[in-house]
Amino acid sequence: MAYEIYIGDRMFSSWSLRGWLMLEKFSLPHSVHMVGLYSGTMAADMAHLAPARLVPALRTSEGTVIGESLAIAETLAENHPEAGLWPADPALRATARWLAAEMVGGFAALRGECPMQLAHMYEGFEVSAAVKADLERIETLFAHARNLSGQAEGYLFGAYSLADVFYTPVAARIMGYGLPVSAATRAYCKLLLSDPAVLRWQEQAHEVSYDPEPYARDLPRRPWMLD
Numbered sequence: 001m002a003y004e005i006y007i008g009d010r011m012f013s014s015w016s017l018r019g020w021l022m023l024e025k026f027s028l029p030h031s032v033h034m035v036g037l038y039s040g041t042m043a044a045d046m047a048h049l050a051p052a053r054l055v056p057a058l059r060t061s062e063g064t065v066i067g068e069s070l071a072i073a074e075t076l077a078e079n080h081p082e083a084g085l086w087p088a089d090p091a092l093r094a095t096a097r098w099l100a101a102e103m104v105g106g107f108a109a110l111r112g113e114c115p116m117q118l119a120h121m122y123e124g125f126e127v128s129a130a131v132k133a134d135l136e137r138i139e140t141l142f143a144h145a146r147n148l149s150g151q152a153e154g155y156l157f158g159a160y161s162l163a164d165v166f167y168t169p170v171a172a173r174i175m176g177y178g179l180p181v182s183a184a185t186r187a188y189c190k191l192l193l194s195d196p197a198v199l200r201w202q203e204q205a206h207e208v209s210y211d212p213e214p215y216a217r218d219l220p221r222r223p224w225m226l227d
Contacts, residue, residue, distance in 0.1 A: 003030040003076075004059040006049065008037035010205035012214055014116040014169030017201060018069050019056025021165045022076055024197045026083040038214060070104055073162050087149075087157040095148055096163040099141050099156070103166045110134040114173040115215040118202045123220040125177040135181055138170065142185060153187060168192045175226065190226045 005023055007016035023030040035045040035055050049057050052067035058075070059065050066072050077085040086093045109130030127135075145156040145163070155164050171189035174181055181189070192198065202224070 002061050003028060004033060005030050006033045006035050006046065006055055006057040006059075008035050008042075008055040009208065010201055011118050011208065011210070012116060013037060013055060014111075014172070015069055016055050017116075017169050017172075017198075018165055019058065019072055020201065021168060021197060022073055022085070022162065025160060025165065025195075026076070026080065026085055028076060028080060028083065038210065069166075070101065073100065073165075077162070084159060085162050087159070087161050087163075092149055092157045095145055096157055096161050099145060099163045100166040102141065103170065107134040107138065107170070110138075110170070110173060114177045114179070116169045116172050117176060117215055118172060118205050118224065119213070120221040121175065121224055122177050122217055123222060125179070125217070125219060127177075127179060131179070135174075135179060138167075139182060139185055142188065153184070154191065156188075164192060168195075168198060176224075194226055 003023060005019055007013060007020055010016065020032065022028075033045075036042050037055070043053075046053060046055075046057065049059070049065050049067075052065050054067060056069065056072060057065060057067050058072045060075075060079075066075055073085065076083075087096050109128065113128060113131055114125075142156060146152060149157045151158050155161065156167075157163060171192040173179065174185070174189050175193060
């Protein structure tokens with residue numbers, strides 16, 4: 001069973017990164033199609049996928065089109081139970097789903113004030129009270145996951161899972177804007193972002209240039225380094 005995944009610009013599209021990682025990290029066969037998020041061709045590029053209108057969108061080998069990241073995640077987990085997309089333990093699996101769902105529906109301040117970008121790291125970003133509250137909530141969820149799984153470090157539930165997929169762009173926001181988090185969360189962010197698949201994604205992102213640059217901040221920048 002091969003899939004077609006439709007994604008937007010790798011440099012900025014956090015949801016596209018999630019959709020691609022669901023396939024790439026669990027070795028599910030797929031082809032990638034680019035959608036013009038910033039070139040003005042998005043509607044035309046996705047017309048044949050209607051009523052899906054956002055990236056990522058998935059098409060199965062049978063021709064079924066699936067929009068929305070959680071729907072894509074659950075479909076892939078259902079189709080490939082042997083791949084271990086969710087944790088095997090029922091309590092951990094339920095908690096991993098909870099974390100993914102809260103990420104999809106929550107953290108509006110973090111997502112709005114710190115758009116994902118993989119070009120550079122900002123210095124001197126002023127963190128609002130709302131972003132701090134989102135970070136505190138993320139820390140609470142991570143601590144809960146680790147308490148249940150018994151994993152003091154590494155992936156949240158032991159083996160890599162869809163929970164780690166959903167929080168990879170969150171990690172890019174935390175590191176890219178130098179946001180204040182605990183040492184444990186910073187180590188987890190570095191783990192997610194140093195994954196070979198994520199590094200390949202980032203390398204490909206740099207193959208495209210932007211003028212003007214979406215979401216640019218008038219702040220000092222430094223090269224993207226996970227030091």
